[in-house]
Amino acid sequence: MALDLPIVNPAVPAGADVKPQDHLPGNGLGTGKKAHIVTLGCQMNELDTQTMFGLLARMGYSRTDDPAEADVILYNTCSVRENPERKVYGQVGLLKKLKEAKPHLIIGICGCMPQSRVERQKLWERLPHVDLIFGTMNLHRLPELLMQVQETGQRVMEVWDEEGDIVEGLPVVREDRLKAYVTIIYGCDYRCSFCIVPQTRGRQRSRRAGYIINEVEQLAAEGYKEVTLLGQTVDAYGKDLGDGTTLASLLWRLNEIPGLERIRFTTSHPRDITDDLIIAMRDAGKVCEHLHLPVQSGNNRILKLMGRRYTREEYLALIDKLRSNIPGLTITTDIIVGFPGETDEEFEDTVRLVKEVQFDGAFTFIYSPRPGTGAPRLPNPVPEEVQRTRIHRLIEIQNEITAARNRALVGTVQEVLVEGKSEKDPARLTGRTRGNKIVVFHGDEALVGRVVPVRITEARTWTLVGDVEVAAAARTA
Ligand code: SF4
Numbered sequence: 493m494a495l496d497l498p499i500v501n502p503a504v505p506a507g508a509d510v511k512p513q514d515h516l517p518g519n520g521l522g523t524g525k526k527a528h529i530v531t532l533g534c535q536m537n538e539l540d541t542q543t544m545f546g547l548l549a550r551m552g553y554s555r556t557d558d559p560a561e562a563d564v565i566l567y568n569t570c571s572v573r574e575n576p577e578r579k580v581y582g583q584v585g586l587l588k589k590l591k592e593a594k595p596h597l598i599i600g601i602c603g604c605m606p607q608s609r610v611e612r613q614k615l616w617e618r619l620p621h622v623d624l625i626f627g628t629m630n631l632h633r634l635p636e637l638l639m640q641v642q643e644t645g646q647r648v649m650e651v652w653d654e655e656g657d658i659v660e661g662l663p664v665v666r667e668d669r670l671k672a673y674v675t676i677i678y679g680c681d682y683r684c685s686f687c688i689v690p691q692t693r694g695r696q697r698s699r700r701a702g703y704i705i706n707e708v709e710q711l712a713a714e715g716y717k718e719v720t721l722l723g724q725t726v727d728a729y730g731k732d733l734g735d736g737t738t739l740a741s742l743l744w745r746l747n748e749i750p751g752l753e754r755i756r757f758t759t760s761h762p763r764d765i766t767d768d769l770i771i772a773m774r775d776a777g778k779v780c781e782h783l784h785l786p787v788q789s790g791n792n793r794i795l796k797l798m799g800r801r802y803t804r805e806e807y808l809a810l811i812d813k814l815r816s817n818i819p820g821l822t823i824t825t826d827i828i829v830g831f832p833g834e835t836d837e838e839f840e841d842t843v844r845l846v847k848e849v850q851f852d853g854a855f856t857f858i859y860s861p862r863p864g865t866g867a868p869r870l871p872n873p874v875p876e877e878v879q880r881t882r883i884h885r886l887i888e889i890q891n892e893i894t895a896a897r898n899r900a901l902v903g904t905v906q907e908v909l910v911e912g913k914s915e916k917d918p919a920r921l922t923g924r925t926r927g928n929k930i931v932v933f934h935g936d937e938a939l940v941g942r943v944v945p946v947r948i949t950e951a952r953t954w955t956l957v958g959d960v961e962v963a964a965a966a967r968t969a
Pocket of ligand 1: 683687
């Protein structure tokens, strides 16, 4: 269905609330000391880690990648699946020896795991050498909590179960010089029966547009070329603000920021994709044509049990609408295999949907029961070996589709933001297309940070290979 709506460019209230706060203790307690953070999980956690490094830097800590030379070690944990949780017990358990050799070492666990009452109690009891436990909703309290541990010599556990006000103006130490994450909405108001996020990240809370615009302007002024707007349900942005702000209106405002080349956003929920958003993706020049749109299953009974609030048919109709309105759109997805009660035939519905949609990529997961969610109570869990067989089959099918989608780009010219030398092939440069595909190509390092046209000459499953269109690149210099 082609959209025939007027181009909208609604104003976003931006003025009065742009007041970054500066209320953090920069107390010098970390002067001459080093901090190491292990990050598990999603981009939200990556950004939280960058914020914690910002807070620690204010205290005087410098960063180290070597836990052996750290004075503070933090584990920023993930609860989405069981495996990363197990990893925390194993890895933090091994730090006991380091702590014995270095008694002043402070070990902390933060992120999603402590947001579960049961889990944080378990962490507290099973890892007695851990000094500090805090959660996602009071991350900004890290300086005070560290001071408390240092001053009292006691273990400290402080986890907020209720989300407080959004704290603006926290310092962030970013690793990348070209691309930055910016959270625009915290938490989630959906209640998918397999998902722990509403418990670990709380209710949906959107940041005021003014703060976001201010932050992105600052990033562009510092030379950042691309921002990725983050949220568990990023396209629900603004619903809770009550001032008419939407993701679409925010995108239009960010699109005007000089110096910024690209805007991405993730993760989307199919229910929240509006016509205005589709138009912004089509017409706002800096908004990239890539959507990560988790489908989770291709079977209506399973979708209902998952609490996803759309049907297979609605999802397919949305894909059709998106593709017919946004030329060159790439679509990636998440799929859960072996959800409780999923029959062979129901799994085949997912396979059929995957073949029909032709996703550019898919993150496939075996269902992992999370305590405190609804799904573990469902009957007929799928045996592990069946889950494994199904996921292998799905991965194989999707890999073929991904390779075919990439092959279709051979001969085309793609706009690539040059990110640097390829790690695997340092003789070449690497960058991403607007559709978020990785491209490697020969070129001068002076191209880093620029958007250049690259003709695709070869397609591999995960990467594209190409040549810079030299004359066109010179014109854009
Ligand atoms: S919409 Fe996403 S984050 Fe929210 S409950 Fe469902 S899967 Fe979890």
